[in-house]
Amino acid sequence: MNKKRILIVDDEMSVRRSLEEWFLEDGFEVETAEDGEAALRMMHAAGPFDVFVIDIRMPGMDGIALQKRLHEVDKDANIIILTAFASVDTAVEALKLGAFDYITKPVDPDDLSHAVRNALRQRELSEENLRLRDKVTELSLSSPIIGESSKMRQIMETIDAVAETDATVVVRGESGTGKELIARAIHAQSPRRFFPIIAVNCGSIPDTLLESELFGHEKGAFTGAQYRRKGKLELANGGTLFLDEIGDIPAQMQIDLLRVLETRSFTRLGGNQEITSDFRLVCATNQDLEDLVKEGSLREDLYYRVNVFTIDVPPLRERPEDIPLLARFFVEKYARAMAKPLKEIAPEAEAVLLDYDWPGNVRELENAIERALVIGKHPDLQPADLPLRVEREAKKPGALALAAVEESHIRRVLRERGGNVTHAAKALGVDRGTLYNKMRRYGIERE
């Protein structure tokens, strides 16, 4: 178990030593600093700390000023102020400014133990609260994997087999096939399930922000970095890191990521403290990673490092037998969400659903059903309730190559949405990162 870390800041050496020995015997890892400047240096060089015990009266920067500076770096810093009886008023000011507690010198040993234990408990509760909120969000967003086709059954068996291990998994499939659901299912069945799954869509975050998103940053690492921020790599400690669109990671960051995967350690942007994180990696891509390696846009060593186990998720058109099952699942889901009576899907509508190619896969099907429930006036779901493109294209013979149809469709939707990529992506049933990829592939410029 990791020891809790405490930083003692006091200008009197005898006080620093006494407290250091006291906390060492209590099982803490202890650092000391003789003034505010030294404490800030220590915070940058050897932080983070779980608790700070700070003397209120020190030459130079006093305890209150130091508290403000520490809170600028870490707004959740847990600070206990040491004060003499004469400066209780100032200690109260420290409490108003966010200190956790104050204790008067000389300190009753029991008060000291209680103050520190309470501060730690408070921190643990705050962190647990954040974890639980993430978990609730995760549970409320999650959908089960639906499918009875042999391909999907095979995938579920594979998930069962691979989840127990710590092997890196690459989930491949077109946009909207449910790659993130597969990643979440692997996490949910793994021994890491009591820790978070942290998802990062590498395709939807600008390169300049992706680095900070993954590695975190120290205060002042770049313009606008007002606080220290933990990165996704750090947050995934104990759990699973899900990197969506891994093929979109820029070249320099691929080197950094490879180093993290080899050593499980890294530093935050603008920091020099080595941080270790124990996570399981699951990646997803809708691109051919081997092609990216041949083109030189994906490092070969990173490819071999992540490509330990592959799960191929088939597009919806290759498992049409799952379409009615999925459609019924989404009808139930949205009827419940919209507090509407449950509808049957009319046989004609089901035929349309089965005839359509679903280039946007399950996500497109889900959006189509949601829309149908919003606008449908009949007691059952009719073909007319489905989006026009589904109804029309289901009946059209395939004269154009799929890519050509896709390009033309994207151009049309972008035109209709005045070039707004976010709105167009929503209408197409794909995320922005995927749409940007496709626009790049077809040479479509943003207006």
Next chain:
Amino acid sequence: MARVIYVASLNGYRPLGGKLVPRLAESLPAQLEQLSVNFDLAAYYSPQRGQYNATLILAHLLRHLPEADAKIIGLTNVDLFIPVLTFVFGQAQLNGPGAVVSTHRLRNEYYGLPSSASLLHDRTVKEIVHELGHTFGLVHCQDYSCVMHASTYVEEVDLKEARYCSDCSAQLRD
């Protein structure tokens, strides 16, 4: 725990008399030797606090350590403090050679209660075994019955036993 532990009476203070070493031997599988150490404690008295500085007493005591690889624990009945705390029952050097224990606040009379020799003896043995545990590198233990459990009140000392729990014992053997 093969080293010699010297149990040092400071200025002739011998709590439990001849019974102390046998009682300690039940918890400490080490060679225990008794020692008398005499020096003027007045030099370590703080008139403002009316107490004695445990850190300085311990530093002085270490000058009387007979062998470099041995350990020494000094016993006294004066009220001890360390600079930042109001009092301590004792003080030890974590993973170091020395410790000091005072019976001053282990006595029932200090709290206005009737004197009890057996309680005082039990508490004294527990505090000695506790501080020596620190000199062997043990930190406070979560097990409330383990002698290494932190106690800032005598009532908490009474709750624990004069023995190391299985985890702490295992660490002592390593």
